[in-house]
Every structure is written in C-alpha cells, then in structure tokens.
Amino acid sequence: MKLRKVTAASAAVLALALTATACGSDDDKDSGSSSTGGGDSKIKIGIKYDQPGLGLKEPDGSFAGFDVDVATYVAKELGYEPDQIEWVETKSADRENALARGDVKLIAATYSINDERKQKVDFAGPYLLAHQDLLVKSDSDITKATDLNGKKLCSVVGSTSAQNVQKDIAPKAQLKELGGYSECIAALQSGAVDAVTTDDSILAGFAAQDKYKGQFKLAGLKLSNENYGIGVKKGDTATVDKVNTALEKMVTDKAWQKAVDDNFGPAEYKNEVAPKIGNIVK
Amino acid sequence: MFDFLEGYDVLGAFWMTVKLTAVSAIGSLIWGTLLAAMRVSPVPLMRGFGTAYVNIVRNIPLTVIIVFASLGLADIFGVTMGASDNFDVQGFRLAVLGFVAYTAAFVCEAIRSGINTVPVGQAEAARAIGLSFSQVLRLIVLPQAFRSVIGPLANVLIALTKNTTVAAAIGVAEAATLMKTMIENEAQTLAIGAVFALGFVVLTLPTGLFLGWLSKRLAVKR
Numbered sequence: 001m002k003l004r005k006v007t008a009a010s011a012a013v014l015a016l017a018l019t020a021t022a023c024g025s026d027d028d029k030d031s032g033s034s035s036t037g038g039g040d041s042k043i044k045i046g047i048k049y050d051q052p053g054l055g056l057k058e059p060d061g062s063f064a065g066f067d068v069d070v071a072t073y074v075a076k077e078l079g080y081e082p083d084q085i086e087w088v089e090t091k092s093a094d095r096e097n098a099l100a101r102g103d104v105k106l107i108a109a110t111y112s113i114n115d116e117r118k119q120k121v122d123f124a125g126p127y128l129l130a131h132q133d134l135l136v137k138s139d140s141d142i143t144k145a146t147d148l149n150g151k152k153l154c155s156v157v158g159s160t161s162a163q164n165v166q167k168d169i170a171p172k173a174q175l176k177e178l179g180g181y182s183e184c185i186a187a188l189q190s191g192a193v194d195a196v197t198t199d200d201s202i203l204a205g206f207a208a209q210d211k212y213k214g215q216f217k218l219a220g221l222k223l224s225n226e227n228y229g230i231g232v233k234k235g236d237t238a239t240v241d242k243v244n245t246a247l248e249k250m251v252t253d254k255a256w257q258k259a260v261d262d263n264f265g266p267a268e269y270k271n272e273v274a275p276k277i278g279n280i281v282k
Numbered sequence: 283m284f285d286f287l288e289g290y291d292v293l294g295a296f297w298m299t300v301k302l303t304a305v306s307a308i309g310s311l312i313w314g315t316l317l318a319a320m321r322v323s324p325v326p327l328m329r330g331f332g333t334a335y336v337n338i339v340r341n342i343p344l345t346v347i348i349v350f351a352s353l354g355l356a357d358i359f360g361v362t363m364g365a366s367d368n369f370d371v372q373g374f375r376l377a378v379l380g381f382v383a384y385t386a387a388f389v390c391e392a393i394r395s396g397i398n399t400v401p402v403g404q405a406e407a408a409r410a411i412g413l414s415f416s417q418v419l420r421l422i423v424l425p426q427a428f429r430s431v432i433g434p435l436a437n438v439l440i441a442l443t444k445n446t447t448v449a450a451a452i453g454v455a456e457a458a459t460l461m462k463t464m465i466e467n468e469a470q471t472l473a474i475g476a477v478f479a480l481g482f483v484v485l486t487l488p489t490g491l492f493l494g495w496l497s498k499r500l501a502v503k504r
Contacts, residue, residue: 093465120469152369157453158462176369177453183353192357 043080045071046090046098046107046231050180053205053263054110063087065205067228069259070127070250071108074230077246078239096120099233106243107231110202112160113280122236123229124243127256129272129281132161132169132223133200135188135207135216142195145221148173154184154193161198161224169197169223181206189215199226204269218269225281244277286468287477295460296481302374302446302456303485306381307439313382314389319419321394332390340387344448347384351376352452370455377449385442392434396427399502429500436493440486457481 047055047067055067068087075085090098090109098104099121110130113123134153136142142151148170155162157177165175176193178184184196185206196203200218207216230247232239250256251274260271275281320332339347355361356376363375400423408418447458461478465471 093462093471096469097471116467116469157450157459158464158466160466163463163467174367174369175453176373177459178352179349179451183349186353187357190357 042084042086043075043078043106044086044088044104045075046088046095046104046109047071048091048109049089050182051110051202051205052209054202055108056205057087057089064263066128066201066259066263067108067110069263070247070256071106071230073250073255073259074106074108074243074246077249078242095231099231102233105232105239108228109231110199110226111229111231112199112226113229117231121234122232122240124232124240125229125247125277126227126275126280127230127247127250128201128228128260129275130199130201130226130228131221132164132197132226133203133221134195134197134219134223135185135203136195136219137188138215138217140194140217140219142219145169145223148195150174151195152176152193154178154187154196155198156181156184159198164224165197185212185216195219197223200269201228201264204264208264208269220270227275227280248277284473284477286464286470286473290460290464292457292460292477292481295455295457296485298454298456299443299446300485302377302381302449302454303439303443306378306385306446307442309378309382310385310389310438310442311435313386315393315424317386317390318393318397319416321390322397322419324415336387336390339383340391342384344380344384344445345451348377348380348448349451351380355379369453373449373452373454377446377452377454381442381445381449385438385445388438388441389435392431392438393424393427395434396429396431397423399430400426401504426502429502432493432497432500436490436497439493440490443486443489444482 047063047065049055049057049063051065051067054065055063056065057063072082072085076082088098088104090104090107092109095107095109095111096117099107107121108127111117111123112130113126117123134142134148142148148165149172151170152174153165153170154176155165155178157179162175162177165171165173176184176187178187181196181198181202184193187193188196189212200220200222203216203218206212207218230243232243247256250259256274260269264271317332317335320328321336323329323332352373356363356372360366362372363379365371365375404422404426405418408422413421446456449456450458450462453459457478461474464474468474
C-alpha cells in the first residue's frame with residue numbers, strides 16, 4: 001500500500017515535470033517560429049551575460065554594455081530594429097561552435113582576434129583595442145609591471161591574462177586563479193590579493209559599477225593588445241563587409257565614442273581611439 | 283591531429299589530479315571512519331554530531347564547499363593552511379580540505395553500511411569477553427566491515443577522482459584547469475574535451491576493475 005502511494009506520488013511529479021518542460025519547449029517554438037517564419041525578422045547575436053560594462057544581463061532581463069551597444073548599432077545597419085534582436089549567451093569556450101552551428105549570426109563578446117580563432121571563424125572589426133591591465137585599490141602604489149613581483153594577483157582560471165602573467169609579465173608574482181572576475185574583485189576588496197588582471201575594458205566595467213565606485217582604479221599598464229572583433233561564420237564575407245561598414249559608420253557619427261563614455265566612463269578609463277577596420281595591433 | 287597538445291603539460295596536470303585524489307582519499311578514509319565510529323557509538327552527543335555532519339555536508343554542492351574554502355576561509359577568515367605566501371600550495375591544501383570534508387560523509391555512510399553487515403552476535407560476544415567499545419570496533423567489527431564495503435568505497439574513490447575537477451574553480455593546476463587553458467587558446471573544444479575525458483577513463487577504469495576484483499576476493503562469505 002505504502003509502495004503504491006510512493007509510486008503514485010512519483011508519477012505525479014514526473015507528469016508535472018513533463019508538462020513543465022513541454023511548456024518550456026512551447027515557448028522556444030514560439031520564438032523560434034517567429035524568427036524563421038517571417039523570413040529574417042530576427043537576428044541572433046551572441047554576447048556575454050556576466051561582464052558589466054561589456055555584456056551584462058540586468059536583473060530585469062534587459063541587456064547593457066559596450067558590446068551590446070555596438071551589436072545593436074550593427075544590427076540596425078543590417079536592417080534590424082533593437083526589438084528584433086535575440087540575445088544569446090555565448091561563453092568563451094563555446095563561441096566558435098555557436099557560430100559554426102548557426103546558433104548565432106554575430107558574436108560581440110570580448111572576442112579577441114587571434115590566429116587560432118581566425119582558422120575557425122571570420123572576424124569583422126576590430127571595434128575596440130583593449131589592453132591587459134591591472135585593477136588595484138585606489139590607494140595602491142603599484143604603477144609598473146615590475147612592482148608586481150612578490151605581489152598577489154588574481155585572474156580567471158585558464159584565461160589568456162592569467163597565462164600572460166605567468167609567462168611574461170610577472171613570473172614571480174603570486175597568481176590566484178578563480179572561477180570568475182566577480183570572485184577576483186571580491187578578493188581584491190577583502191585585501192586577499194593586491195591586483196586583478198584582465199582586459200582594461202572588462203576591469204573598467206567592474207570598477208564603474210555603482211557598488212564599487214571610487215574604490216578601485218586602473219593601473220594603465222597596457223600589458224598586451226586585445227583587438228576585439230565581431231565573430232562571423234567562416235566564409236560569410238558578405239556579412240563581414242556589411243558589419244565593417246556599420247562599424248565605420250558608428251565611429252564617424254560619434255555613436256562609438258558615446259558608447260565608450262557611457263559604459264566605461266566612471267572608471268577613468270582612457271580608451272584608445274577607435275581602431276581602423278582590419279588594423280590589428282599585435 | 284593531436285598537435286594541439288604540444289606545449290602543454292597534460293601529464294603534469296593529470297599528475298596533480300592523481301595527487302589531489304590520493305591525498306584526499308587518505309584524508310577522507312580516516313575522517314570518514316571516525317565519523318562512522320561516532321555514528322554507531324553509544325554516546326548520544328557523538329551520534330548526533332556524526333548524523334548532523336553527514337546529513338549537512340553531503341547535501342551541500344561540492345563547488346560551494348570548494349569555493350567557500352578559498353573565498354571564505356582563506357580570503358575572509360585568513361585560514362591559509364600554513365601557506366599564506368604561496369597560492370599554489372594554499373589552493374592545493376584548501377582543495378584537499380574541501381574534498382576530505384565532503385567525501386568523508388560518503389565514506390562514513392559506506393562504512394556504516396558495512397558495519398551493519400556484521401552480525402550483532404559478534405559485537406555482543408566481543409563485549410561479553412570484556413572488550414571496550416573501541417576495542418570491539420577496532421578488533422572485531424571494522425575489519426569485517428571494511429572487507430564488505432570495498433565495492434562501495436571504490437565508487438566513492440572514482441567519484442572523488444572526477445570531483446577533483448572542481449578544484450579548477452579555485453585555480454589548482456589539475457586536469458580541468460589545463461583543459462580550460464587549452465580551450466581558451468586553441469579553439470578546439472571537441473578534441474580537447476575528448477583527450478581529457480579519455481584521461482579520466484584511463485585513471486578510473488583500472489581503479490574500478492582492480493577494486494572490484496579485490497572486493498570479490500576479500501568479501502566475508504556468510
């Protein structure tokens with residue numbers, strides 16, 4: 001008798017779970033059909049969801065950041081209004097596959113152009129020249145890379161920035177690798193590390209958040225050159241050309257500078273001038 | 283085909299995985315046995331502590347435990363495990379601490395199930411000849427219990443081996459950390475994933491086969 005009760009209960013749970021997932025897939029189908037049914041009435045763009053200043057999903061479901069602004073502008077030039085854009089989260093490790101599978105048309109997600117990636121995808125841009133930099137407390141005395149020896153540094157596990165530190169910049173620095181930059185910022189705030197390192201644009205985005213305002217500053221060391229490009233499926237040169245035209249227009253009509261000021265402004269971020277299309281700074 | 287492996291110390295990373303597993307396995311075997319002893323002991327306070335520990339710790343996600351060990355214990359409370367000036371050593375020790383704390387809960391339950399396979403009469407007979415609780419446990423019950431739980435403990439060991447990948451979250455240079463680095467650089471998710479998956483099969487499959495064979499040989503035939 002007891003067993004039967006358990007069985008009935010679990011059957012009920014299972015049925016509930018099935019209907020719940022069925023609802024979920026219905027929703028997907030709705031949005032999917034509107035994107036395929038009406039021809040090209042929607043465009044899917046890959047961004048990061050977790051990087052303030054660049055690509056961040058706000059608690060209310062909206063998206064904000066420099067990558068988002070650039071992508072919105074480019075999409076407009078390609079003929080898509082902001083409400084026709086479907087944002088898709090593309091984590092670093094998944095960017096190449098998302099483009100190859102056709103999950104997204106464009107990727108604007110702190111995507112540095114490099115030779116390995118160029119074999120897999122095509123890049124439009126670059127649209128921003130970022131540099132690896134350090135975020136330190138506003139009263140810190142770290143001003144040059146050699147100051148780092150013996151200091152404690154935080155970066156994200158496996159990231160290019162972490163590798164650069166170990167190989168070139170400061171092999172004698174203590175490197176703490178954590179799962180995400182927010183964890184590193186927390187460690188910086190608590191004093192467990194002396195500096196956080198990654199692209200200055202990402203750091204500026206964190207430092208510009210209201211809760212950290214005035215606590216941190218960028219050291220401005222320019223430790224590397226990161227040319228952010230917009231990823232496009234390999235071989236789709238028509239889209240690359242269109243995106244490049246859009247990016248050029250964004251710079252000439254000052255929308256680019258406005259996006260930079262809006263997203264990185266409060267962190268005393270000294271941005272480079274807008275890069276020329278196809279001009280990759282090594 | 284596998285030229286993307288060049289320039290990476292894959293074996294070194296797996297060696298770190300082996301070291302993490304071995305140290306954590308020894309630690310959790312000891313702590314787990316103590317917990318099991320507490321759970322069957324005649325002292326209510328110890329029984330309560332053992333039960334509470336196992337039920338709380340085994341229900342906390344391992345990632346939370348490991349990240350707490352690094353962000354909470356080390357960064358906020360300053361528990362650096364005697365390695366405040368070396369993040370590599372500190373990360374390793376904190377990870378082991380987390381793995382032992384977590385895995386011991388499962389080891390404890392495996393051993394307790396082994397203790398339950400020992401007939402009550404054995405413990406009663408042992409008590410009748412004047413052995414104390416700890417003597418009964420050490421000399422009579424646990425030796426028989428261990429022989430019957432080698433299979434379940436092998437499962438725990440295999441799970442622990444794979445769980446060590448969670449240490450990547452705090453930057454311990456084990457296999458999953460190197461995998462993240464390689465994926466970041468090489469843009470070859472599938473091939474790299476396959477190599478590391480294979481690496482773990484190579485580590486765990488022989489463990490399972492050997493301990494499976496051992497558990498058949500040593501099982502107490504009743």
